Amino acid sequence: MPTSAEPSANGPAAGPAAALDLRDVALAYDRVPVVEGVTASILPGRGVALVGPNGAGKSTLLRAVLGLVEVVRGSIAVLGRSPAAARGEVAYVPQADVLDAEFPVSALQVVLMGRYRRIGWLRRPGRADRAAAAQALEQVGLAALARRRFGALSGGQRQRVLLARAIAQEARLLLLDEPFNGVDATSQELLLAALARLRAGGAAVLLSTHDLALAHLACDQACLLNHHQFGFGPVGATLTPELLRATYGGRALGLSGDDLILMRP
Amino acid sequence: MSGPAGLLAPAFMQRALVEAVLVGALCGVVGVHVLLRRLPFFAMAMGHATFPGVVLASIAGIDLLLGAGLFGLAVVLAVALFGSTRRVDPTSATGVVLAGAFALGVLLVSTRSGFSRDLAAYLTGSIVTVRPGDLVVTAAVAAAVLAALAALHKELLLGAFDPTTLAALGYPAVALDVAFLVLLELVVVACVPAVGTILPVALLTAPAAAARLWTDRLGVSMAVGGALGAASGAAGLLLSAAWRIAAGPAIVLVAAAAFAASLLLAPGHGARRLARRAAARSATAVS
Amino acid sequence: MRLLLDPFAVPFMRRALAEALLLGVLGGAVGVAVVLRRLAFYGEVLSHTVFPGVVLAAILGWPLPLGALVFALLTAALVAPLGASRRVGADASLAIVMTAMFAVGVALVSLRSTFATDLTLLLFGRLLAVGAGEVLLTAAVGAAVLVTLGLLSKELVLRAFDPGGAAALGYRTVALDLVLNLCVALVVVVALEAVGTMLVLAFLVIPAVAARLVTERIATMTLVACALGALGGWLGLAASFQASVRYGLRVGSAAAVVAVLVACFLACLALAPVLRRVRARAAGGARAAAAGRAA
Numbered sequence: 001m002p003t004s005a006e007p008s009a010n011g012p013a014a015g016p017a018a019a020l021d022l023r024d025v026a027l028a029y030d031r032v033p034v035v036e037g038v039t040a041s042i043l044p045g046r047g048v049a050l051v052g053p054n055g056a057g058k059s060t061l062l063r064a065v066l067g068l069v070e071v072v073r074g075s076i077a078v079l080g081r082s083p084a085a086a087r088g089e090v091a092y093v094p095q096a097d098v099l100d101a102e103f104p105v106s107a108l109q110v111v112l113m114g115r116y117r118r119i120g121w122l123r124r125p126g127r128a129d130r131a132a133a134a135q136a137l138e139q140v141g142l143a144a145l146a147r148r149r150f151g152a153l154s155g156g157q158r159q160r161v162l163l164a165r166a167i168a169q170e171a172r173l174l175l176l177d178e179p180f181n182g183v184d185a186t187s188q189e190l191l192l193a194a195l196a197r198l199r200a201g202g203a204a205v206l207l208s209t210h211d212l213a214l215a216h217l218a219c220d221q222a223c224l225l226n227h228h229q230f231g232f233g234p235v236g237a238t239l240t241p242e243l244l245r246a247t248y249g250g251r252a253l254g255l256s257g258d259d260l261i262l263m264r265p
Numbered sequence: 266m267s268g269p270a271g272l273l274a275p276a277f278m279q280r281a282l283v284e285a286v287l288v289g290a291l292c293g294v295v296g297v298h299v300l301l302r303r304l305p306f307f308a309m310a311m312g313h314a315t316f317p318g319v320v321l322a323s324i325a326g327i328d329l330l331l332g333a334g335l336f337g338l339a340v341v342l343a344v345a346l347f348g349s350t351r352r353v354d355p356t357s358a359t360g361v362v363l364a365g366a367f368a369l370g371v372l373l374v375s376t377r378s379g380f381s382r383d384l385a386a387y388l389t390g391s392i393v394t395v396r397p398g399d400l401v402v403t404a405a406v407a408a409a410v411l412a413a414l415a416a417l418h419k420e421l422l423l424g425a426f427d428p429t430t431l432a433a434l435g436y437p438a439v440a441l442d443v444a445f446l447v448l449l450e451l452v453v454v455a456c457v458p459a460v461g462t463i464l465p466v467a468l469l470t471a472p473a474a475a476a477r478l479w480t481d482r483l484g485v486s487m488a489v490g491g492a493l494g495a496a497s498g499a500a501g502l503l504l505s506a507a508w509r510i511a512a513g514p515a516i517v518l519v520a521a522a523a524f525a526a527s528l529l530l531a532p533g534h535g536a537r538r539l540a541r542r543a544a545a546r547s548a549t550a551v552s
Numbered sequence: 553m554r555l556l557l558d559p560f561a562v563p564f565m566r567r568a569l570a571e572a573l574l575l576g577v578l579g580g581a582v583g584v585a586v587v588l589r590r591l592a593f594y595g596e597v598l599s600h601t602v603f604p605g606v607v608l609a610a611i612l613g614w615p616l617p618l619g620a621l622v623f624a625l626l627t628a629a630l631v632a633p634l635g636a637s638r639r640v641g642a643d644a645s646l647a648i649v650m651t652a653m654f655a656v657g658v659a660l661v662s663l664r665s666t667f668a669t670d671l672t673l674l675l676f677g678r679l680l681a682v683g684a685g686e687v688l689l690t691a692a693v694g695a696a697v698l699v700t701l702g703l704l705s706k707e708l709v710l711r712a713f714d715p716g717g718a719a720a721l722g723y724r725t726v727a728l729d730l731v732l733n734l735c736v737a738l739v740v741v742v743a744l745e746a747v748g749t750m751l752v753l754a755f756l757v758i759p760a761v762a763a764r765l766v767t768e769r770i771a772t773m774t775l776v777a778c779a780l781g782a783l784g785g786w787l788g789l790a791a792s793f794q795a796s797v798r799y800g801l802r803v804g805s806a807a808a809v810v811a812v813l814v815a816c817f818l819a820c821l822a823l824a825p826v827l828r829r830v831r832a833r834a835a836g837g838a839r840a841a842a843a844g845r846a847a
């Protein structure tokens with residue numbers, strides 16, 4: 001089985017502790033194995049692209065990091081703790097499409113949801129929270145649309161609002177599920193810029209995607225997943241034709257150019 | 266107008282009015298959450314499931330709220346249990362529990378003499394027999410439920426909008442969902458004296474649905490829903506006295522009419538929007 | 553055994569038994585289709601929406617099944633356009649319409665001084681008072697429904713299992729759905745005088761769900777559902793008769809039948825894990841052999 005070009009970080013040696021540490025992780029839904037053999041580590045400020053075909057277990061892996069899926073083998077350490085213990089410090093950015101477009105919330109209210117843990121039970125958002133939310137919307141270029149209903153925004157705008165929610169949460173690890181799906185070019189630019197700023201601030205990012213160009217742009221490392229892990233390491237060394245063909249099975253249709261590969265996701 | 270004033274002269278009618286307004290307002294507010302969480306059919310099931318509890322409580326002579334409430338909760342848990350096992354799908358589980366619970370209630374009621382009258386009261390309400398003690402209970406339940414909704418507002422909002430993130434943030438998502446179902450069951454039981462067990466779902470759905478057609482904002486829709494619910498209660502009661510029909514169905518029909526009117530008249534939705542779209546289409550077709 | 557056969561020496565009990573058995577079998581068979589298509593809610597909708605039709609028929613002096621039939625057809629027509637508003641979900645609109653229609657029925661009934669008894673009658677029927685004519689109607693309609701379902705069984709199964717595939721194969725899925733909905737409506741219509749609008753759902757859903765627990769083959773499921781339905785009818789009637797004659801306890805007969813059906817359901821629920829293990833062991837042996845060959 002093809003292996004990554006660079007060995008993954010081995011536990012807390014000298015240097016900053018990993019924001020996310022996966023060791024030979026196997027996951028199951030109702031005892032049906034879905035994912036196995038995932039070993040990867042994300043340091044603060046790094047970004048990892050989770051690449052693989054549909055149904056490969058990418059979403060499942062993200063949910064496992066959130067502590068929502070049973071880990072049947074191996075271990076997941078989030079910020080040095082178990083996933084359940086680290087909740088609140090991890091921000092989850094779902095695909096905007098799974099959320100009800102008719103829901104009566106404004107963009108600002110959605111962003112405020114990221115602050116709920118900070119606000120605590122029984123209390124309402126305060127001025128500091130609203131300021132943080134406004135700031136976050138500013139960072140994704142949507143300050144003007146703060147009061148617009150979430151569902152009335154375009155797909156790309158909604159995705160940006162969800163990223164702003166993660167920014168407002170001030171989390172140290174961000175998990176994004178296919179954040180670039182169906183997103184227009186402008187929104188893509190703004191999402192990439194916001195992600196870069198987050199990483200510069202020390203946050204670690206794990207995002208799933210099957211757009212390889214965007215994987216290169218958003219992240220510095222990649223993890224290839226199709227139920228098994230087919231590789232983990234720097235983006236350039238991991239997203240190679242051989243490893244991609246192995247990951248996608250027979251679905252790679254051909255090569256064109258240096259880093260563009262045509263395939264059915 | 267001497268009409269309504271005359272109708273409201275007797276003390277029992279005044280009590281009935283207070284009950285109708287309280288129940289209507291409570292249902293209008295809670296109904297907004299019922300819609301957000303897509304629970305109208307579940308609310309209907311809860312009404313049916315509460316029916317045998319009401320009968321049992323009445324036979325045992327214990328407080329209606331307590332007996333019916335506990336029973337209803339047990340049934341909700343049963344449905345959740347059946348539904349979560351893979352063998353029985355949730356729709357079928359609800360169907361079985363509904364039908365079974367209903368039959369149980371009828372069985373119990375039929376063992377007593379004079380059962381038809383009781384049955385009618387449990388199924389469709391008998392607001393005119395509400396006593397002052399019942400009013401206090403209703404008011405207390407309304408206050409408690411509304412306070413709980415206010416306290417948990419943002420958590421319930423997030424749970425309805427993005428349950429994965431609620432769990433991801435570390436909230437006890439399942440407990441919160443169950444907490445809402447408990448509140449809903451309390452409301453359903455509180456409705457029984459006014460509208461019985463089959464009709465509450467309309468009060469929980471129609472005013473809130475009508476409110477949603479007029480506004481995009483959650484807080485405003487809760488206020489409008491409450492107001493529409495209270496108005497439906499009052500108007501329905503007056504109509505029932507004027508036309509000599511049962512109060513429960515009259516209240517429901519007023520609420521449904523308000524919903525239908527909103528469908529037709531609310532800007533941006535309903536008939537006016539469809540008409541505008543049709544006009545736009547024919548304009549582009551011509552050019 | 554005598555306990556269970558004695559009650560039926562009397563003619564009215566025999567008619568009630570005939571009706572109950574017919575409804576049990578019919579409910580079981582149609583019920584399997586309902587459960588496979590997850591249409592239990594449609595039965596729930598119907599039991600609310602035909603009620604005003606029944607009341608109108610009673611007021612106007614028409615035969616009750618006619619009023620029910622008219623409103624059943626009305627329901628089929630109404631349900632489709634209810635998904636029109638996206639802001640208010642289809643389930644909310646449906647819940648409002650069906651409850652409002654039910655409220656109309658109740659309001660009409662409440663105009664009469666015999667409100668309470670009329671309501672009880674229309675909602676829960678009077679199984680012990682069925683006449684020979686009603687039994688014949690049930691038999692005739694039931695036979696027609698069963699024959700239709702039998703002729704269309706493979707298409708209905710396909711439609712339930714793979715709607716996309718059925719459409720792709722050129723089946724008119726709308727027509728198939730309409731046929732099934734009509735069958736459900738007909739069951740409600742013939743059952744309503746005997747067991748009322750509110751308990752029909754029990755006959756449709758409980759035997760079928762119970763059968764689903766103990767077998768995965770549709771043909772077997774249908775037989776089991778019919779058998780359970782019939783069993784419920786027989787035992788329920790016998791039990792309610794004995795309770796009233798021996799213990800002076802008056803219980804509604806239709807409700808007693810449903811109680812027996814629920815008991816059967818619970819028994820099947822208890823039996824299900826045992827049966828699954830038996831089936832799994834048989835299948836596991838075959839699978840292991842196949843896997844051994846493939847490795």
